[in-house]
Amino acid sequence: MSKNGLATLLIWLTAALVSTVFVWLLADIIRHGLPRLSWSFLVEAPQNAGRSGGIGPIIVSTALILLVAIATAAPLGLATAVLLTEFTRHDGAFGRLVRRSLDVLAGVPSIVFGLFGNALFCIYLGLGFSILSGGLTLACMVLPILIRTAEEGLRAVPDDYRLAAAALGMSRNAALVHLLLPAAMPALVAGLMLGIGRAGAETAALIFTSGYVDRLPDSLFDSGRALSVHIYDLSMNVAGGDASAYSSALVLILLLLIINGIAMGLAKQWLHRSISL
Structure with missing residues (x-):
């Protein structure tokens, strides 16, 4: 067997192994979780410490936490990526410092983010154990992923796009909105999905920030238990x-799939609208 054939075989075996593990995990969760899954389980409140009842308030708390995290991290991450790509030199001291800081933050354990969020948002800013504290802490966690993914996506756009826009007299803002961001949309969506996945599955950071309360929250300043904490x-x-x-x-996996589908749909709609303009 040639080297190319051996490399192809190893790639297929690796892909098959990853797919097998994923299918096995998903099948195990469906086999054990589907019998209890019902409409009443989705809307009722937990009872008997969660042994009975449902997870209605917990789904609401999880959705609110993710909404706060993504609504905070997405614009900040995109703006920082644009700054690093379009308005700073790639080999400049400022760019190197920011990228190195982001790489370090991406490897920080989630429990450290939880302690940081507890100290900053819960205590110093006086937000207490709340959905807002949990969402802002998750935003800090996913920012490195969003920024680095968006930056690489924008940097992968050929410079011919920028030169052609300048030759046509387009402003940098117009070129960014109508050319660069649509071209980098696959990377932006991938970064958003990775961020949502990490935020949705996070447990340690939320224990110290959003809390354990399993009742329906009245506002973002109420404590709320996320699905990952509940599990x-x-x-x-x-x-x-x-x-x-x-x-x-099982509900958490379905929720993440729905959110990712909505994100992809909105990204495609924005891409078509930008191209038509």
Whole structure:
């Protein structure tokens, strides 16, 4: 077998192994979680420490936390990526410092972000254990992923786009909105999905910021339990809570798939609108 054939075989085997692990995990969650999944499970409040009842308030809290995180991190991440790509020199001291800082932040354990969020948002800013504190902490966590992915996507756009826009007399802002961002849209969507995935599955940081309360929140300043925290609590602290934990994990996966689908749909719509303009 030639080297190219061997490399192709290894790539296919690796892809098959990853797909097999994913299918096995998903099948196990569906097998254990589907029997308890029902409309009442989705809308009712937890009872008996989560062994019975549903996860209605927890779904609402999770959606609000993710909304705060993405609404905060997405514009900041995109603006920083544009700054690093279009308005600073790639080999400049400022750009190198920011990129190195982002690389370090991307590798910081989530528990450290949780302690940071507790100290800054909960205590110093006086937000307490709240959905807002949890969402802002998750925004800090996903910012490095969003910025680096968006930056690489914008940097991958050929310079011919920028030169052609300048030759046609387009301003830098117009070129950015109508040419560069649409061309980099796949990378931007990929970064957004990675950020949503990490934020949705986060547990340690939310324990220290959003709290454990499983009732329906009245506002962003109320404490709320995320699905990941609920799954952790049922699995580790509640005897007989495995069935509800599996069903909650299945709901979390479905929720992330729905959010990712909405993000892809909005990105395609914005891309078509930018091209038509």
